Amino acid sequence: MDEAIQVKGLSVSYHGVQAVKNISFSVKKGSLVGLIGPNGAGKSTLLKALLNLIPIDAGKIMINGGTVKENRKAIAYVPQRSLIDWTFPITVLDTVLLGTYPSIGLFKRPKKTEKEWAFQCLKRVGLESYSTRQIGELSGGQQQRVFLARALAQKADLLFLDEPFVGIDMSSEEAIMEILKDLIHSGKTIVVVHHDLNKVIEYFDQVVLINKELIGFGESERVLRSEILLKAYTKQVPFLNQLEVKL
Ligand code: ADP
Numbered sequence: 001m002d003e004a005i006q007v008k009g010l011s012v013s014y015h016g017v018q019a020v021k022n023i024s025f026s027v028k029k030g031s032l033v034g035l036i037g038p039n040g041a042g043k044s045t046l047l048k049a050l051l052n053l054i055p056i057d058a059g060k061i062m063i064n065g066g067t068v069k070e071n072r073k074a075i076a077y078v079p080q081r082s083l084i085d086w087t088f089p090i091t092v093l094d095t096v097l098l099g100t101y102p103s104i105g106l107f108k109r110p111k112k113t114e115k116e117w118a119f120q121c122l123k124r125v126g127l128e129s130y131s132t133r134q135i136g137e138l139s140g141g142q143q144q145r146v147f148l149a150r151a152l153a154q155k156a157d158l159l160f161l162d163e164p165f166v167g168i169d170m171s172s173e174e175a176i177m178e179i180l181k182d183l184i185h186s187g188k189t190i191v192v193v194h195h196d197l198n199k200v201i202e203y204f205d206q207v208v209l210i211n212k213e214l215i216g217f218g219e220s221e222r223v224l225r226s227e228i229l230l231k232a233y234t235k236q237v238p239f240l241n242q243l244e245v246k247l
């Protein structure tokens with residue numbers, strides 16, 4: 001079984017209005033996939049639907065050949081930064097430790113082993129010296145790296161990140177990309193919602209391009225062609241000129 005994600009005929013609506021319509025695609029294990037499309041295209045909706053976080057109208061979702069529920073522990077989700085309450089009083093290390101909870105059980109206290117593992121994960125994202133800081137004190141890029149460390153602490157096989165680069169500095173973006181590429185080499189499967197077309201080919205092996213419906217799916221170079229992009233971005237394709245130069 002080398003398919004990590006299989007989606008067939010997925011449709012989602014909010015109060016009778018369709019946000020995602022009849023989407024099908026599949027992702028092999030070890031892929032780094034960009035989920036792209038204009039604002040309001042349904043990227044976050046698709047991601048949440050894949051993770052069983054919102055009800056779906058129709059469709060079938062398989063993760064590692066089974067249901068999402070069966071694979072819950074294997075899945076890590078980093079929501080959009082704007083949806084996280086950054087004033088919540090919790091230290092950086094404790095945030096990462098939350099990632100170990102699925103394996104230790106919610107009502108058991110983490111022991112030394114878990115704390116050491118959380119610290120290792122924090123080290124992996126280069127933030128070990130921030131372990132005792134409050135999460136709200138960190139910059140956007142650092143907060144995003146802490147959430148990545150939490151996903152690492154969970155030892156998940158699949159990582160889903162929603163717009164991880166919005167509002168963060170370039171050095172954090174590059175650091176995160178480097179870690180993601182590294183994780184792919186150790187067999188993880190990663191889906192990143194991304195709306196900036198500029199770096200898509202550089203960052204992702206494959207893309208899923210949507211605008212409510214699936215517009216394109218496959219190798220980044222094949223999908224990021226003007227004739228395909230124009231179907232998704234009806235008004236204007238951002239960075240199309242630069243992309244055409246690269247293609
Ligand atoms: P994207 O992440 O691509 O910007 P979203 O998935 O957030 O798009 O939204 C897709 C569509 O669904 C948009 O029209 C948005 O307004 C609508 N939508 C998203 N979340 C909700 C919600 N909780 N209730 C009602 N409509 C929603």
Ligand code: MG
Binds near residue numbers: 043045
């Ligand atoms: Mg979104």
